[in-house]
Amino acid sequence: MKKNNITIKDIANKAGVSKATVSYVINNKPGVSEKIRNKILKIMKEMNYIPNAVARGLAGKKTHYIGLIIPDISDMFYADIIKGVENKTNSNNYLLNLVTTHAEKAKEKQVIDLFTGGIVDGVIIMAYHINEEYIKILKERNVPFVFIDYPFTTNSVYTVTVDNFDGGYKATEYLIKAGCKKIAFLKGSSVAWDSENRFKGYLKALNDYSIKIDDSIIKDANFRREEGYTKTLEILSNKDIDGVFAANDQMALGAMKAIKEKNLNIPEDISVIGFDNIESSKFSEPTLSTVEQPLCKMGEKSVELLLELIDEKKPKSKKISLKTELIKRKSTK
Structure with a gap:
């Protein structure tokens, strides 16, 4: 055939x-x-098999579809990015084709292979497992692509990032200046570069303020509220702490639940700060201090970059880095 x-x-x-x-x-x-x-x-x-949309692409016509690949649609972190992407695609007469990968390596490559076959005019990618070698393959396919929040060492990739190191430093420094001396850290996924950069910011702040690093109060909680809860319970059963910095708000909310179950007060006994400023952080009890990422803006900027590439224009910058903002609420002193 x-x-x-x-x-x-x-x-x-x-x-x-x-x-x-x-x-x-x-x-x-x-x-x-x-x-x-x-x-x-x-x-x-x-x-x-080549879908009709691909055939149109091969004939030199635009499909007017943009692909967006993200790990998880259930987390409000990604929902806010989707909102920004959709706002920009709609205003530019493009339609959005969204696929989730659950951060699975095989699924990431499978979906990228599908999208770069011509079914869309360009692709916005949030992926954990794509390495420099696979970037070469993407370039060979001649389909415009932009990454969100991926710290490539090469200057040949277009990406929209957030200064996660600075955000991690600011959150830790804020707790230290509020009087915290024993600050636990809840890490995200082991393959998440954004969590690692927040962790590096945490370590730098501790070092700058001459606070000893205690590995026993640093836990992997996989960006999940449930694991933030269980890992905080583990810490509280063995250690006295007066602060928790979680690499995202979901884990911070789980930590707050664990602290309350131990009949400890927030922030009088333990201050808690998260990262992202998702919607639920504004309505927790107490309200959650956090580091805000301009998530919607990240989505919008990624579309702006991609559309320039689709129109064969040369963007002014290959890497757009956005700043975070410290949001002070009632979970910290």
Whole structure:
């Protein structure tokens, strides 16, 4: 069977599903299980199927779709970025094609392979596992792409980042100046460069203020509220602390729950600060101090960069770095 003669019906027959199901997968619509979706994507790749949108792209016409790849749609952190991306795509007469990868290495590459096959005019990528070697592959495909918050060492990649190191430093310094001497740190995913940079800011602040680093109060909590809760309970059962800095608000909210269960007061006994300034941080009890990232602006800036690349213009800068802002609320002294 020739490459250009393959149809949706061929894909559907091989997968044992309806043509509508294949169409849902191609257009990234809900209503298809993860197992069936992955099966169809695999068959499309094996059969070298080119959707109509790709055919239009190969003919030199724009699809007017922009792809956005993110790890998780359930976290408000990503929801705010999506909002910024969608605002900018809509105002520029583009449609958004969104896919989540759950931070799985294989899924990241699978989705990027699909998007860079011509189904969209350009791709915005938030991924944990893409390395410099894979960047070479992306460039070879001649599909414009922009990363959000990825600290590439090379200057050949367009990216929108936040100064996570500075944010981590500011949060820790704020706790220290409020009188905290034993500050626990809750880290995010082990492959998350943003969490690592916040951690480096935390370490630098402790060093600058001559506070000894205690590895026993530094815990991996995987950016999740539940793990922020359980890891804080572990710390409290063995150590006396007077501050907690969590690398995101979700973990900070979990830490606050653990502190309350130990009949300790926030912030009188333990101050807590998070990172991101998600919506729920404004409504916690007490309200959560945090470091705000301009998430919506990150999304908007990434689209602006990508549209310049799609229109074959040369952006003024390959790396846009945005600043964080310390938000003081009632969870800190």
